[in-house]
Amino acid sequence: MTGAPDPTKAQKGLAGVSVADTRISKSDADGSLIYRGYPIWEIATNAGFEETAYLILNGKLPTGSQLESFTEGLRERAKVQPKVLGIMRELGRNADPIDVIRTAVSALGSIDSEEDMQGKQMSLEAKMSVLAANSHRVPRGEAPRYPKRNLRFSDNLLQMLTTKEATEYERRVFERVMMLYLEHDLNASSFTVRAVASTLADPYAAASAGLASLKGPLHGGANEAAMEMLLRIKDPAKAGEFLKVAFKEKRKIMGFGHRVYKEFDPRARLCKEYLREMLTRRGGDDTLYRLCEAMETEMWREKRIPPNLDFYAAPIFYSLGIEVPLYTPIFSACRIFGWMAHYNEQLEDNKLIRPDSTYVGPSALKYVPIEDRTLG
Numbered sequence: 001m002t003g004a005p006d007p008t009k010a011q012k013g014l015a016g017v018s019v020a021d022t023r024i025s026k027s028d029a030d031g032s033l034i035y036r037g038y039p040i041w042e043i044a045t046n047a048g049f050e051e052t053a054y055l056i057l058n059g060k061l062p063t064g065s066q067l068e069s070f071t072e073g074l075r076e077r078a079k080v081q082p083k084v085l086g087i088m089r090e091l092g093r094n095a096d097p098i099d100v101i102r103t104a105v106s107a108l109g110s111i112d113s114e115e116d117m118q119g120k121q122m123s124l125e126a127k128m129s130v131l132a133a134n135s136h137r138v139p140r141g142e143a144p145r146y147p148k149r150n151l152r153f154s155d156n157l158l159q160m161l162t163t164k165e166a167t168e169y170e171r172r173v174f175e176r177v178m179m180l181y182l183e184h185d186l187n188a189s190s191f192t193v194r195a196v197a198s199t200l201a202d203p204y205a206a207a208s209a210g211l212a213s214l215k216g217p218l219h220g221g222a223n224e225a226a227m228e229m230l231l232r233i234k235d236p237a238k239a240g241e242f243l244k245v246a247f248k249e250k251r252k253i254m255g256f257g258h259r260v261y262k263e264f265d266p267r268a269r270l271c272k273e274y275l276r277e278m279l280t281r282r283g284g285d286d287t288l289y290r291l292c293e294a295m296e297t298e299m300w301r302e303k304r305i306p307p308n309l310d311f312y313a314a315p316i317f318y319s320l321g322i323e324v325p326l327y328t329p330i331f332s333a334c335r336i337f338g339w340m341a342h343y344n345e346q347l348e349d350n351k352l353i354r355p356d357s358t359y360v361g362p363s364a365l366k367y368v369p370i371e372d373r374t375l376g
């Protein structure tokens with residue numbers, strides 16, 4: 001017994017099945033994550049968001065002039081067409097923000113005037129932040145917020161998401177969290193993007209499919225669900241009781257567990273430290289940190305399931321004054337860069353993604369005319 005999946009049998013959730021060779025990133029069961037060969041802590045500690053995005057897209061850290069022209073290319077394309085904002089507004093106040101962004105990206109696919117592949121991708125990468133920041137405001141009839149010309153990419157997203165002032169340290173924390181959300185090998189949405197790319201559909205189509213798969217609470221939606229849970233529990237002393245009831249009712253705890261990381265998620269470890277440091281520097285109330293820690297301790301003691309990135313990113317966003325419905329949109333604004341790297345890698349050596357299935361239904365049935373059919 002080797003532990004390798006039997007290729008003639010369907011593997012539920014494709015667990016343990018390799019479906020692509022990639023040079024972009026790799027997460028591993030031992031809690032390691034590499035971006036283009038660099039350990040994640042090396043990148044999160046030293047690089048900036050634009051640099052990391054360039055690295056993920058191009059395979060190498062940029063020189064000064066490459067970084068400048070990449071950043072300028074994004075800046076030039078950040079203006080979202082009024083027609084797209086109009087479509088977002090039309091969706092109305094009850095629209096889910098990820099549905100709003102997905103609809104806007106579909107509209108962009110028809111409206112955008114970019115001619116070549118690189119221009120289309122950069123347009124998506126630049127505009128996704130603006131769409132994300134406005135995905136909750138504009139459908140409620142509020143005025144759109146726009147990027148400012150001379151800000152870092154992450155500072156720009158933050159100032160569109162909230163008017164709350166952040167210190168330099170807090171802004172750097174937000175940038176680091178964005179870098180951690182930027183890419184994560186073959187997660188559900190990146191796989192979806194590759195499947196769409198393999199049909200030779202354009203990047204707008206691939207990104208809107210990626211957004212669709214990001215919506216669910218088992219993937220991108222987990223950060224919002226985790227925050228809602230933390231806000232419900234409130235008191236660190238109540239973490240144990242909350243979990244006891246949830247286990248009894250066989251409910252999943254959002255922000256915990258991962259297909260790959262079984263011991264720890266390195267991104268969650270980094271974010272836990274950022275949250276602790278951020279609240280310590282503020283010198284005020286650290287209840288939220290203590291609540292997260294109590295949940296983590298109890299989950300590990302009872303189930304040996306570690307927290308994932310979403311669990312510790314959510315309280316960071318909350319402490320920065322960002323409204324909960326914007327957490328999954330933030331994920332999309334970062335992951336678009338990873339999606340485009342996967343789109344390009346798929347096309348470098350493309351073969352239509354069309355897996356096999358194991359048929360387990362009946363066969364050789366005889367057609368029965370409708371008037372002769374019975375229930376059951």
Ligand SMILES: CC(C)(COP(=O)(O)OP(=O)(O)OC[C@H]1O[C@@H](n2cnc3c(N)ncnc32)[C@H](O)[C@@H]1OP(=O)(O)O)[C@@H](O)C(=O)NCCC(=O)NCCS
Binds near residue numbers: 217218251260309
């Ligand atoms: C992410 C996730 C889908 C990965 O799961 P997976 O590799 O498919 O593993 P499974 O869902 O099959 O879980 C394996 C076991 O751990 C349990 N488990 C996994 N995550 C759990 C969680 N968050 N809460 C409670 N139990 C959990 C499952 O119930 C299952 O138990 P069982 O064997 O007794 O049935 C899963 O951990 C999950 O649903 N987490 C919550 C959502 C989330 O935070 N998503 C963001 C991921 S970055």
